[in-house]
Amino acid sequence: MIRLYHFALSPFCRKVRLVLAEKKIDVELVDEKYWEPSTEFLRRNPAGKVPILKIDGLTLSDSNAICEYIEETRPEPPLMPADPKARAEVRRLVAWFDDKFHQEVTRNLVYERVNKKVMRAGYPDGKAVKTGATAIKFHLRYMEWLLDHRRWLAGDRMTMADFAAAAHISCLDYISDVDWTSSAAVKDWYATMKSRPAFRSVLSDHIPGFAQPPHYANLDF
Structure with missing residues (x-):
């Protein structure tokens, strides 16, 4: 059994979950209180961070390393373009969301x-x-600009960049911190993303002490 040690509202864990689900890979989810690291947990990843994926006899950490491994060993459906220039743009946007946006x-x-x-x-x-409330306005405008010039964030097809962005946006949407009236293009993009079967697990998340907003799991908002 493939096993993912995760925290439900971590965008990095969600990115891995979405990629696994998009590729129809069954995985056992193990909730991990990474802020209370056990000796066993630190053996899996001395950095003391999630996600950690046990797969193919390996113990992998770092969401980008995990996602690239999944893409290389389970290439269907492809989430990285074949063209090197297009791949570079996908990686740039994944880094944008996992670094600057984060x-x-x-x-x-x-x-x-x-x-x-x-x-x-x-x-x-x-x-x-x-x-954060001020910064998200800038980022939504940037996403809108990308979607005005492209079908998806990185180009004419859905890629890892869309899953990285959706992982972060879904965390923010859980706490109602996305103004969906600010950009119809971003709202339509996210509605398309969360309508995918890969999103079902993420939309069923419940964080103790934090109730889902009414629109969170509604595919039509």
Whole structure:
């Protein structure tokens, strides 16, 4: 059995879950309190982070390394283009969301509003939340610009970039931090993403102490 050690509201874990599901790979999900690392957990990943995937006799960590391994060993359906230039653009956008978007938006909103409570790490930092609420407007405009020029975020077909973005957006949507009135293009893109069978598991997530908003699992918002 393929096993994924994860935290439900981690965008990096969600990205891996979405990629596995899109490729129709069955996986056992194991909730991991990575902020309370056990000796066994640190043996799996000394960095003390999730996701961790046990597959093919390997123990893999880092969401990008995991996703690239899955893509290379389970190439259907392909989530990376064949053209090197197109692959570079996909990797650029995956890095954009996992680095810039995460630092400016996800960390300031999801981590402050949810993770701190779950981890019993104090109260949200109001300044950080305000920073995240301002930054997401810029990122939604950038996504809108991409979708105005392309069918999908990285080009004319759905790729790993769309799953990386959707992983972050889905975490923010769980806490109602996405203004869906700000961009029809981004809303339509996300509606298409969350309508895919791969999203079913993510849309059924329930974080203790944080109820899903009414629209979260609604495919038509």
